[in-house]
Amino acid sequence: MTRTPRPVSARVRILGAILAVACVGLAIVGSVTFVVQRERVLEEIDDRLESQVAIVDAVSGQRDDDPSTNTSGTPIATETLDAATYASLDEFLRAVVARLVPARNEASLAIVDGRAIFRPVTLTGFDVSGDRSFIDRVMASTAGSEAPVLGAAETIEGSLRYIAIPLRVPGDDRTGIYVRAIDLDAELQPVTTSIITYSIAAGVVLLSILVVGWFVAGRLLSPLQRLRDTADSITLTDLGARLPAEGNDDITDLTRTVNSMLDRLEGSVDVQRQLLDDVRHELKTPITIVRGHLELMDPHDVEDVASTRDLGIAELDRMTRLVEDIDLLAAVDGEDYSMKQVDVDDLTDRVGELVAVIPGHPWSVQQRAHGVVLGDEDRLLQAWLALADNASKYTPSGSPIEIGSVTDDVEARLWVKDHGPGIPPAERRRIFRRFDRAQGKRTVGGSGLGLAIVETITKAHGGHCSVGDTPGGGAIFTIHVPLEHVTAEFPAPVRAGDVVLQREAFG
Numbered sequence: 001m002t003r004t005p006r007p008v009s010a011r012v013r014i015l016g017a018i019l020a021v022a023c024v025g026l027a028i029v030g031s032v033t034f035v036v037q038r039e040r041v042l043e044e045i046d047d048r049l050e051s052q053v054a055i056v057d058a059v060s061g062q063r064d065d066d067p068s069t070n071t072s073g074t075p076i077a078t079e080t081l082d083a084a085t086y087a088s089l090d091e092f093l094r095a096v097v098a099r100l101v102p103a104r105n106e107a108s109l110a111i112v113d114g115r116a117i118f119r120p121v122t123l124t125g126f127d128v129s130g131d132r133s134f135i136d137r138v139m140a141s142t143a144g145s146e147a148p149v150l151g152a153a154e155t156i157e158g159s160l161r162y163i164a165i166p167l168r169v170p171g172d173d174r175t176g177i178y179v180r181a182i183d184l185d186a187e188l189q190p191v192t193t194s195i196i197t198y199s200i201a202a203g204v205v206l207l208s209i210l211v212v213g214w215f216v217a218g219r220l221l222s223p224l225q226r227l228r229d230t231a232d233s234i235t236l237t238d239l240g241a242r243l244p245a246e247g248n249d250d251i252t253d254l255t256r257t258v259n260s261m262l263d264r265l266e267g268s269v270d271v272q273r274q275l276l277d278d279v280r281h282e283l284k285t286p287i288t289i290v291r292g293h294l295e296l297m298d299p300h301d302v303e304d305v306a307s308t309r310d311l312g313i314a315e316l317d318r319m320t321r322l323v324e325d326i327d328l329l330a331a332v333d334g335e336d337y338s339m340k341q342v343d344v345d346d347l348t349d350r351v352g353e354l355v356a357v358i359p360g361h362p363w364s365v366q367q368r369a370h371g372v373v374l375g376d377e378d379r380l381l382q383a384w385l386a387l388a389d390n391a392s393k394y395t396p397s398g399s400p401i402e403i404g405s406v407t408d409d410v411e412a413r414l415w416v417k418d419h420g421p422g423i424p425p426a427e428r429r430r431i432f433r434r435f436d437r438a439q440g441k442r443t444v445g446g447s448g449l450g451l452a453i454v455e456t457i458t459k460a461h462g463g464h465c466s467v468g469d470t471p472g473g474g475a476i477f478t479i480h481v482p483l484e485h486v487t488a489e490f491p492a493p494v495r496a497g498d499v500v501l502q503r504e505a506f507g
Contacts, residue, residue, distance in 0.1 A: 011221055015213045022209055026202040030195065037191045042161075045182050046150065049163040052100075052180045053148045056165050059099050089172040094118045096167065096178055101125075105186040107157075111177040114139055128181055131155045138164050138179055146175075152184075159184040223251045227258060239266035283322070286315035328453060337376040337460055344369040344412055348405045350381060355388045360397045363388075366417075367404030373412055373481065375461050380479075383457040384414050386450050387477045391418035395474070411463070412481045419474040428467040454479070 008016075059081055081099065086092040093110035097118045102108045102125035109129045110118040114136075116129035128134050134155045141149045141164060148165045162181035169176075223243070230241045242262060245255045290312045297308040345368050352365040384403075391401050395418040402417045423431065432455040451465070454477075458465050463481040470476050 010224075011214070011217045014217050014221075015210065018213050019206060019209060022206060026205065030198050030202065033198065034191065034195045037194065038188060041187055041191055042184075045161050045184070045187055049150060049161060049180060049182065050148075052163055052178075053165055055100065056096065056167070056178055059096060086169055089167075089169045089174050089176045090117060092169045093167065093176045093178065100178075100180075102180065105183045107160075107179075107181045107183075109179050111135060111138060111179060112174060126157060126183065128155060128157055128160070131157070134160065134181075138162065138177060142166060142177055157183060158186075220251070223255055227255070234262070236269065239269060283319060286319050290315050322449075326449065328449075337379060339374050339376060342373050342375050342377045342380065344371050344373055344405050344407065344414075347377065347380065347384075348403070348414075351384050351388070351403060354381075354385060355401075355403065358388065358392050361392055361395060362398075362400045364400065364402050365404060366402045367406050369405040369407040369412060371407045371412070373483070375481065379457045379460070380414070380481075383454045383479055384416070386454045387416040387479070390450050391416050391420070391475075391477065394418065395420040407483070409483070411483055413478050414481070415476055415478040417470050417474065417476040419470070419472065422469060422473055423467050423475045431467070432465055 081092065081095050086095070089112060093112065094117075097108060097110050097120055100108060101120055101122055104124055105126075107125045107128045108120055109116045116135055119127060119129045134153050137151070137153045138149075141151050146166050148163055150163050151161075153160050153162065160181045161184050162179055165178045165180075167176045167178055168174075226243055230243055233241050239262065242259050243255045245252055245259060293308045293311055298304045348365060348368045352363065355363045388401070388403060395401060399419040401419070403415065404417075405412065405414050407413070432451045455465050458479050458481070461481050463479060466478050466480060468476045468478070
């Protein structure tokens with residue numbers, strides 16, 4: 001059988017789903033970590049810039065306290081500057097810039113009249129005094145303001161975060177601006193490096209998941225692959241393929257279930273095949289007989305025609321009974337039984353009344369069981385009558401036949417006893433198979449399915465049939481039905497095949 005190819009296999013879909021979830025999880029974790037670290041660095045930068053206001057105030061003598069270090073840990077001059085002692089704003093700003101040395105990744109300068117006039121000559125910072133666009137940005141942000149301004153700007157040095165602090169000198173109408181800027185790219189470099197490292201590590205993890213997941217998914221799906229291959233190999237002529245069931249997981253449970261299903265399917269097919277073989281064998285004889293007599297019949301001989309006609313009708317009647325028995329066997333084998341409370345004593349009396357009309361034998365009821373069982377009354381009656389009919393066929397005319405029922409703590413037994421030739425021990429199980437008869441004898445009008453029907457009905461009730469000897473010759477056929485003890489109040493739920501007895505007092 002040609003299998004239609006699928007664009008994506010189950011193995012790939014499972015692995016893709018795992019990788020998708022892992023990618024989303026790693027991306028969320030990485031993004032949150034990056035944002036948190038970046039915001040923390042930005043907050044530290046803003047704190048450092050805002051601390052410059054207090055430092056400038058302390059150095060210029062505008063505050064009473066005099067910190068010895070700024071927030072970055074860089075030492076600052078402790079000598080205060082008195083703006084009144086300076087002749088001009090330019091000289092004062094030069095002194096301020098000289099006192100406040102920028103740290104690593106920082107820059108400082110003084111702006112007067114829109115021009116950068118002073119910057120520290122140190123090796124620790126960087127120079128932004130020649131960046132006109134940055135100076136214009138600072139001037140625009142501080143225009144008309146006497147308070148420090150915190151801002152950001154894009155320059156040739158990169159992204160900058162800065163604070164602009166306006167300063168004045170008595171006697172000079174101009175306003176100078178002290179600017180301290182921090183290189184954001186340099187400050188965020190550790191964060192960027194950690195994210196790059198995290199991305200590489202995440203890529204390695206995803207690759208590991210891909211490799212390991214590919215083999216693990218293949219191993220987990222291999223039983224399903226074997227299941228598919230086994231199902232493809234099964235045909236009506238070969239139902240013996242089975243799956244190895246190893247382990248104790250869900251896949252193993254599925255394997256055992258499939259094997260059990262295949263066992264039932266093989267058994268059902270074997271039964272059907274055997275039934276067809278048996279029916280073919282049984283129909284071959286009457287067809288051959290009718291055909292042979294028709295070929296040899298003399299159409300001009302009235303007696304020969306009548307004799308052939310009677311023989312053909314008789315054989316057709318036998319085939320009709322055979323088909324009816326096959327249909328009955330299929331019915332009792334496949335239908336749902338109507339389980340209810342059945343009084344064994346009443347069932348025994350009912351069978352006694354029905355068998356009394358069977359001619360050729362005196363019938364008697366020898367035992368009656370007092371109790372109640374759960375079963376299908378019609379099917380139990382049918383099976384019991386089938387045993388009685390079988391006994392009448394194999395018992396010499398005029399010989400007595402007895403029936404009876406008995407119960408104990410384990411089972412109920414419904415029996416029929418005849419005084420015929422008996423059944424040899426070697427043939428007692430074979431006679432319950434379809435079309436098998438004791439000692440290979442054929443009884444007139446029989447199809448060989450009567451005892452098979454009895455066996456099927458009995459098994460549907462969870463029981464079995466047996467054959468034994470009787471004193472003085474003959475055979476006793478018994479239907480064994482297992483019992484389950486209950487209290488006086490019968491339970492509501494009843495399962496097919498369960499038989500329950502309520503013992504009653506005799507007499």
